[in-house]
Amino acid sequence: MLKAVAVITSSEGISGKIFFTQEGDGPTTVTGSVSGLKPGLHGFHVHTFGDTTNGCLSTGIVNWQGLHFNPASKDHGGPEDENRHAGDLGNVNVGDDGTANFTIVDKHIPLSGPHSIAGRSVVFHEGRDDLGKGGHELSKITGNAGDRIACGIIGLQE
Ligand code: CU
Numbered sequence: 001m002l003k004a005v006a007v008i009t010s011s012e013g014i015s016g017k018i019f020f021t022q023e024g025d026g027p028t029t030v031t032g033s034v035s036g037l038k039p040g041l042h043g044f045h046v047h048t049f050g051d052t053t054n055g056c057l058s059t060g061i062v063n064w065q066g067l068h069f070n071p072a073s074k075d076h077g078g079p080e081d082e083n084r085h086a087g088d089l090g091n092v093n094v095g096d097d098g099t100a101n102f103t104i105v106d107k108h109i110p111l112s113g114p115h116s117i118a119g120r121s122v123v124f125h126e127g128r129d130d131l132g133k134g135g136h137e138l139s140k141i142t143g144n145a146g147d148r149i150a151c152g153i154i155g156l157q158e
């Protein structure tokens, strides 16, 4: 079994840990716990670069296909869509206490091989990801989810 973790940090008081596990060629299970977010839905993605030298901004450039991890050169979508970036994990629902505990099982984010997400990053957004269906000019690119408010680099574990 392959395992990875991302420690979530932010200048806005958001923190948490996201764990990833994958058995063989099976789907990857993402188990996360974060606090300090505003209640409601927040876009949650794997971004291409594991670079936080300029905060969450350096995890990928808007309007370039490298923003959300996208090895198959598809449009932005929701996790259930055929036409989606590999990194499109949808939204995380944050409760009134500002915390979210969630589990996502997804087959597009392996921890090994040419399309591995190890060494890339996970990002939480200020707003809701419209899953490509919002009709905004950014819907098919980013889901128009707003600013990146917290992120962490996905590192393999022993
Ligand atoms: Cu994102």
Ligand code: ZN
Pocket: 045, 068, 075, 076, 077, 084, 085, 087, 088, 141, 142, 143
């Ligand atoms: Zn996307």
